[in-house]
Amino acid sequence: MHESQTSTRELYDRHVIPTYGRFDLRLARGRGCEVWDEDGKRYLDFGAGIAVTSIGHAHPRVVRALQEQVATLVHTSNLYYTRPQALLAERLVRLVGSGGKVFFCNSGAEANEALFKLARKFGNEGALPPPKHTVGECVQSDAKRIGIITMMGSFHGRTLAGISATGQEKVKKGFEPMVEGFRHVPFNDIAALQEAVDVPGTVAVLIEPVQGESGVHPAHAKFLRAARELCDERDLLLMFDEVQCGLGRTGEWCGWRSIAPDVMPDAVSWAKGIAGGFPLGAIWVNERAVTLKDGTVKKLCDLLGPGTHGTTFGGTPLVCAGANEVLSVIEEEGMLENARSVGAHALAVLRGLASPLIAEVRGLGLMIGIELVADFAQRTKLPEGKAPSLWLVEKLHDAGLLTIPSGTHAVRWLPALNVKREEIDEAAAILARVLGAL
Ligand SMILES: Cc1ncc(COP(=O)(O)O)c(C=O)c1O
Numbered sequence: 001m002h003e004s005q006t007s008t009r010e011l012y013d014r015h016v017i018p019t020y021g022r023f024d025l026r027l028a029r030g031r032g033c034e035v036w037d038e039d040g041k042r043y044l045d046f047g048a049g050i051a052v053t054s055i056g057h058a059h060p061r062v063v064r065a066l067q068e069q070v071a072t073l074v075h076t077s078n079l080y081y082t083r084p085q086a087l088l089a090e091r092l093v094r095l096v097g098s099g100g101k102v103f104f105c106n107s108g109a110e111a112n113e114a115l116f117k118l119a120r121k122f123g124n125e126g127a128l129p130p131p132k133h134t135v136g137e138c139v140q141s142d143a144k145r146i147g148i149i150t151m152m153g154s155f156h157g158r159t160l161a162g163i164s165a166t167g168q169e170k171v172k173k174g175f176e177p178m179v180e181g182f183r184h185v186p187f188n189d190i191a192a193l194q195e196a197v198d199v200p201g202t203v204a205v206l207i208e209p210v211q212g213e214s215g216v217h218p219a220h221a222k223f224l225r226a227a228r229e230l231c232d233e234r235d236l237l238l239m240f241d242e243v244q245c246g247l248g249r250t251g252e253w254c255g256w257r258s259i260a261p262d263v264m265p266d267a268v269s270w271a272k273g274i275a276g277g278f279p280l281g282a283i284w285v286n287e288r289a290v291t292l293k294d295g296t297v298k299k300l301c302d303l304l305g306p307g308t309h310g311t312t313f314g315g316t317p318l319v320c321a322g323a324n325e326v327l328s329v330i331e332e333e334g335m336l337e338n339a340r341s342v343g344a345h346a347l348a349v350l351r352g353l354a355s356p357l358i359a360e361v362r363g364l365g366l367m368i369g370i371e372l373v374a375d376f377a378q379r380t381k382l383p384e385g386k387a388p389s390l391w392l393v394e395k396l397h398d399a400g401l402l403t404i405p406s407g408t409h410a411v412r413w414l415p416a417l418n419v420k421r422e423e424i425d426e427a428a429a430i431l432a433r434v435l436g437a438l
Pocket of ligand 1: 050106107108109110112155156157158208212213241242243244245271272
């Protein structure tokens with residue numbers, strides 16, 4: 001076997017396409033909420049791979065489940081039935097708590113892509129709603145029903161449709177023209193949403209119940225409820241992107257239930273924490289009846305029928321065995337409760353730091369955003385041209401704490417759902433020390 005003597009960093013510089021601005025850390029192994037680099041230095045991991053390693057690194061139950069499945073059956077293709085996928089689909093439908101079906105893919109961007117295709121199918125093949133449901137202009141028009149409304153500040157993945165859906169200009173730059181049909185409205189602005197859904201050809205609304213990449217901004221309960229009402233009145237799909245905030249991160253299986261438990265979306269996307277670090281994405285779609293243009297009636301969750309969508313690796317026995325075990329561990333080891341109580345402790349401790357460099361601490365469960373003050377540069381020796389968030393994250397690395405920057409002024413804490421109070425206290429002490437020295 002070829003074993004290069006060249007350093008990891010140099011191999012990347014020479015051979016890996018530089019789509020990421022990486023930190024100069026070479027991580028080698030992890031356990032629980034800790035990771036170690038190639039030189040053996042320990043870090044508290046409060047990024048969890050950007051909200052991915054949901055039950056920490058190398059959880060013994062997941063290691064065992066994966067080892068057993070790897071020795072049994074890794075892959076067969078989706079031309080056949082396999083038990084782990086069937087059990088995972090059943091479990092996810094149960095966690096949503098409403099009838100429907102699940103489709104498996106490999107990432108958050110792909111899960112959202114499936115939502116976009118569902119919306120296209122619904123718009124192209126669904127009958128226009130009967131006149132009694134007609135409100136505004138949108139459903140009376142013969143405009144193509146392909147319009148998907150998303151929120152400013154949102155993030156929905158890096159595919160071409162994903163960046164078109166994302167409400168941030170920086171991800172679109174250089175890749176124009178965008179996929180047609182996406183429009184963005186200010187997050188939590190009911191009047192703007194109302195105006196947008198009345199545009200002819202609108203078919204769906206896509207919301208992250210807690211925006212992650214823009215620095216942890218939860219939706220308001222009133223906004224989610226208004227979105228549901230507007231979608232009902234106009235026969236639009238309400239879709240939630242729970243790729244980052246779903247499956248326990250906020251202390252609930254369904255992130256939106258931490259905000260508005262009474263709201264039910266028509267479809268949901270997941271990825272990140274679903275399999276604790278193994279690549280898996282999924283969508284859930286509800287089973288409500290849809291009347292098609294030819295007068296036949298289908299369940300919404302059956303609109304993506306045979307031959308309409310797929311992916312080679314989606315839902316292999318291996319990844320589904322891993323995900324089933326991850327979700328069992330979350331359930332059996334009380335990690336939703338832990339995310340709520342330890343998350344509340346983290347918010348209290350962070351707010352208690354009262355640092356003059358922190359403007360605000362926001363969060364739900366273990367999805368926490370620390371917003372730095374706007375005049376951070378004037379108050380510190382921030383190197384010219386450096387974003388405050390990146391600088392702070394690097395200083396925290398030096399002090400043994402991994403966190404995730406969001407934009408120029410926010411830093412996220414997204415530790416595993418089984419993080420301990422003592423680990424929160426240790427991380428807060430590191431943050432206080434680092435901020436104090438700036
Ligand atoms: C809310 C949300 N949606 C979609 C994605 C894209 O997921 P992936 O990177 O797995 O494609 C992300 C990733 O950060 C996300 O936070």
